[in-house]
Amino acid sequence: MAEKPVCMSTQTPSDEDIQREDNIRCLSMLGHFGFECLPHQLVNRSVQQGFSFNILCVGETGLGKSTLMDTLFNTNLKEKKSSHFHSNVELKIQTYELKENNVQLKLTVVNTVGYGDQMNKEASYQPIIGYLDAQFEAYFQEELKIKRSFVDYHDSRIHVCLYFISPTGHSLKALDLLTLKNIDNKVNIIPLIAKADTISKNDIQTFKYKIMNELISNGIQIYQFPTDDKTTAQVNSAMNEHLPFAVVGCMEEVKVGKRMVRGRQYPWGVLQVENENHCDFIKLRDMLLCTNTENLKEQTHTQHYERYRRFKLQKIGFTDVGPDNQPVSFRTSLSILKESSKRR
Numbered sequence: 001m002a003e004k005p006v007c008m009s010t011q012t013p014s015d016e017d018i019q020r021e022d023n024i025r026c027l028s029m030l031g032h033f034g035f036e037c038l039p040h041q042l043v044n045r046s047v048q049q050g051f052s053f054n055i056l057c058v059g060e061t062g063l064g065k066s067t068l069m070d071t072l073f074n075t076n077l078k079e080k081k082s083s084h085f086h087s088n089v090e091l092k093i094q095t096y097e098l099k100e101n102n103v104q105l106k107l108t109v110v111n112t113v114g115y116g117d118q119m120n121k122e123a124s125y126q127p128i129i130g131y132l133d134a135q136f137e138a139y140f141q142e143e144l145k146i147k148r149s150f151v152d153y154h155d156s157r158i159h160v161c162l163y164f165i166s167p168t169g170h171s172l173k174a175l176d177l178l179t180l181k182n183i184d185n186k187v188n189i190i191p192l193i194a195k196a197d198t199i200s201k202n203d204i205q206t207f208k209y210k211i212m213n214e215l216i217s218n219g220i221q222i223y224q225f226p227t228d229d230k231t232t233a234q235v236n237s238a239m240n241e242h243l244p245f246a247v248v249g250c251m252e253e254v255k256v257g258k259r260m261v262r263g264r265q266y267p268w269g270v271l272q273v274e275n276e277n278h279c280d281f282i283k284l285r286d287m288l289l290c291t292n293t294e295n296l297k298e299q300t301h302t303q304h305y306e307r308y309r310r311f312k313l314q315k316i317g318f319t320d321v322g323p324d325n326q327p328v329s330f331r332t333s334l335s336i337l338k339e340s341s342k343r344r
């Protein structure tokens with residue numbers, strides 16, 4: 001390994017030290033400590049263990065949810081046609097083991113079947129909330145066990161909700177607003193304009209603008225691509241401006257010039273799915289699978305699950321502070337809890 005001059009410092013620098021930065025002696029390392037290999041250990045372990053990612057697709061019947069999933073993962077995930085003769089929304093959960101080069105991905109796709117087919121709007125969004133909470137609850141119960149087994153635990157918490165908006169060109173429907181309002185504190189939402197090939201380019205821009213205004217005026221929080229990491233800040237902040245993504249799904253290949261491309265053939269030409277001038281499919285795929293997968297998982301754990309866990313523990317009666325507003329230990333919290341349940 002090459003010897004590099006390093007600035008040796010064992011303490012956190014004070015202001016004075018920083019001022020005297022020019023005077024710090026640079027020493028040449030004779031050997032190497034080896035900790036520069038730490039990232040490789042993480043990479044190797046992650047590749048060996050494989051990755052997992054859970055996607056929830058919410059959208060009215062026939063908006064192209066399954067086709068988009070197939071297009072995203074370039075595989076035929078769809079198994080059999082869903083029946084739509086249900087009085088309630090059903091959730092179809094399918095888990096796939098995918099492999100690209102050496103990387104294994106355990107992908108779970110949860111699809112809403114019959115969403116929007118009900119007269120009663122509550123019947124459309126309640127099963128979605130129920131599912132999201134049930135996955136948090138399963139993880140919470142595992143956490144509470146004395147003997148936990150997170151190594152082989154299948155974490156089914158949803159990392160992202162792709163919300164398919166009907167390409168009306170007008171505005172969001174009442175059901176869209178109602179559902180989004182009820183799930184935005186439980187899951188990361190990425191809104192998509194479905195079947196974007198059915199609206200003109202100009203109309204899409206106006207529609208995107210209207211949707212974003214409606215989301216803001218209704219106080220709905222959608223997932224923002226993070227801009228605090230300088231390696232991805234620029235691309236992520238540009239992508240935030242493109243939301244909601246206008247997507248087109250298609251597995252068929254058509255001939256354009258001398259190349260075969262995935263696209264939809266129309267009498268007036270071909271809409272190419274993987275052409276950024278035609279739709280936002282590439283943007284969605286890059287943001288979801290190349291740039292922000294880990295951030296989506298992290299947000300799920302640190303924000304959405306954390307909120308659920310706090311609510312659950314408070315409901316049971318646990319507290320972090322005593323009656324005098326001072327921090328208390330777990331043991332004290334437990335005795336406060338016992339005392340209050342005795343009094344009841």
Ligand SMILES: Nc1nc2c(ncn2[C@@H]2O[C@H](COP(=O)(O)OP(=O)(O)OP(=O)(O)O)[C@@H](O)[C@H]2O)c(=O)[nH]1
Nearest residue numbers: 060061062063064065066067082195196247248249
């Ligand atoms: N024009 C156009 N048609 C699409 C697009 N995506 C899918 N379709 C077509 O729309 C129809 C329904 O697509 P699906 O992917 O089955 O829709 P879905 O939302 O999964 O349907 P359900 O699971 O039954 O709710 C099929 O005929 C697709 O070929 C698209 O982006 N544009």
